[in-house]
Amino acid sequence: MKVCVIGLGYIGLPTAALLANRGYDVHGVDIQKHVVDTINKGKIHIVEPDLDTFVQAAVKSGKLKADIKPAEADVFIIAVPTPFHKSGYDIPTPNIDYVISATKSIAPYVKEGNLVILESTSPVGTTQKVEGVLKESGIDTQKIYIAHCPERVLPGKIMTELVENDRIVGGLTKEATEKVSEFYKTFVNGEILKTDAKTAELCKLTENSFRDVNIAFANELSIICDKYGIDVWELRELANHHPRVNILYPGVGVGGHCIAVDPWFIVSDNKEEAKLIKSAREVNNYKTEWVIEKIKNEALKFEIENKRKPKIACMGLAFKPDIDDLRESPALYITKRLINEGMDVLAVEPNVEKFEEFKLYNYKEAIDKSDIIVFLVGHKEFKTLKINDKKRVLDFCGVKS
Ligand SMILES: NC(=O)c1ccc[n+]([C@@H]2O[C@H](COP(=O)([O-])OP(=O)(O)OC[C@H]3O[C@@H](n4cnc5c(N)ncnc54)[C@H](O)[C@@H]3O)[C@@H](O)[C@H]2O)c1
Structure with a gap:
């Protein structure tokens, strides 16, 4: 054949x-x-x-x-x-x-x-x-x-x-x-x-929308926890001890060419009906903006206290841990936004050798040279890293929890 x-x-x-x-x-x-x-x-x-x-x-x-x-x-x-x-x-x-x-x-x-x-x-x-x-x-x-x-x-x-x-x-x-x-x-x-x-068409879209909605719940929860000063990773762990609860991991948004894309195929055709699926897309996109604001606020605090701009290490650019795929990646988007807004950024992506748009740093060098360390993706290399107490750390992916 x-x-x-x-x-x-x-x-x-x-x-x-x-x-x-x-x-x-x-x-x-x-x-x-x-x-x-x-x-x-x-x-x-x-x-x-x-x-x-x-x-x-x-x-x-x-x-x-x-x-x-x-x-x-x-x-x-x-x-x-x-x-x-x-x-x-x-x-x-x-x-x-x-x-x-x-x-x-x-x-x-x-x-x-x-x-x-x-x-x-x-x-x-x-x-x-x-x-x-x-x-x-x-x-x-x-x-x-x-x-x-x-x-x-x-x-x-x-x-x-x-x-x-x-x-x-x-x-x-x-x-x-x-x-x-x-x-x-x-x-x-x-x-x-x-x-x-x-049914086959909607089934594939359903699978990815289900993931998106569940990640949106975790992302929304992380923002609520931050407002209360509660560690979302501890809260998630505790809640998941309930036999019928399984909260996913929050992160810096949702990326890749499937989960961040396919739910729109349902929403665009069901503007009145697909309220939850649309909200989930919006929550996940908003989480990325919220992370950018958090980093900018931390940078401003540093500048006021130290009378100079901080060096910021952006740890991870891929759309999920331990891969080299940068398509629709919120971590890459965040890093680009910070660079475009004039921040002094040391970008790290251990799974990518060369990147045309800006220089990539070795993760150990980036940590040594930076004042604020921002974990955007939970790559395995980052889990065991020892970080000096004097450095400010923003961990948006739970890699240090
Ligand atoms: N990559 C994944 O993990 C994955 C998983 C599940 C579903 N999908 C779906 O599978 C489909 C393909 O995705 P992909 O990741 O393989 O895309 P891709 O971009 O890697 O490859 C698509 C290829 O099609 C070629 N192409 C475009 N128009 C063409 C045409 N008219 N004739 C011949 N070639 C043409 C492009 O040049 C490209 O090489 C998409 O609908 C995607 O959502 C992808």
Whole structure:
């Protein structure tokens, strides 16, 4: 069987490489020529453990070829980005332009009996729109099988989770759900959960909104605790001894390209109904602003007492601990804001070697040279650091608790 994978990023490339190693003939497509060229050399353009081995083996065996154009296949998998339009103070709205243009690009190659699978995280109704685009291109969509199969892998563990995670398959018809489920069964060890396309779309958005709402609760609590002079980490620990309470960790906001993005796909379509989900997004965004104000106040106090501006160590830039991913990262946003407002900042990110926008410091050097140490991300390196009592410490991620 031949599979055409559209979009060779964090999701598409691991999927293409896995399928090729399982014996499928894979035609990978990406609009970026350097991505195509890198893969055809058996190399990778993204950081993900074990992916290089899979890609190298797949390309060497001739089972994986990358191209800037699609080709005829039995199965088409769409794994292109689904960001949102940032539109000032309005509610961000989903941008499904990449999905639509990927669908248009495969239309000339789709024929009777093919499977067309949308893996991109999508607002409710997108799979139906994929069908609409194919219909407009003259394809009899009664004779093909279209389904949404959302991806839930965790970066850093993608090669394992692609096989082991349970998968949801939501077809536009029952036959599509069945056919696409049979395809996933050939390489997934997890359970295949069958539903319809709309439920599958909302399920993925629900999972990430659930996380966002729960993190918002922890973040709101941290602000309330600060007002009372209560240690939120101790409070959380105590409350979680209740057998039915499980409060998550507060932090400096919510980042990454999933949890900070996907809830808006529900809110933008349900302005009246999605009150809690919207509030959670606002609470998590507000937490980032609150952290900036806290740091600025501490800097001002230092300046008044010492008649000079403090040096501030910003510890961690990634969107969560122990990764190098800076996408939608509130820690990076905070650090940039402080630098742009003229603060003397020593930025630290042990998981990133080089950063183009400003200098990165070794964490020990930053701690030695700074007056105020701000922990933004709970990286493992920071947990055991010894800090001189004379330094002022602001710990927003509980790494020192
Ligand atoms: N990365 C994750 O951990 C993760 C997890 C779950 C779900 N998702 C979802 O999967 C989807 C893909 O995410 P990603 O992280 O792989 O994105 P990515 O940005 O890493 O990769 C997408 C690739 O698609 C290519 N592309 C864009 N338009 C194209 C087109 N018309 N034809 C061919 N290629 C095209 C881009 O050049 C890029 O290389 C998104 O909807 C995302 O929300 C991602």
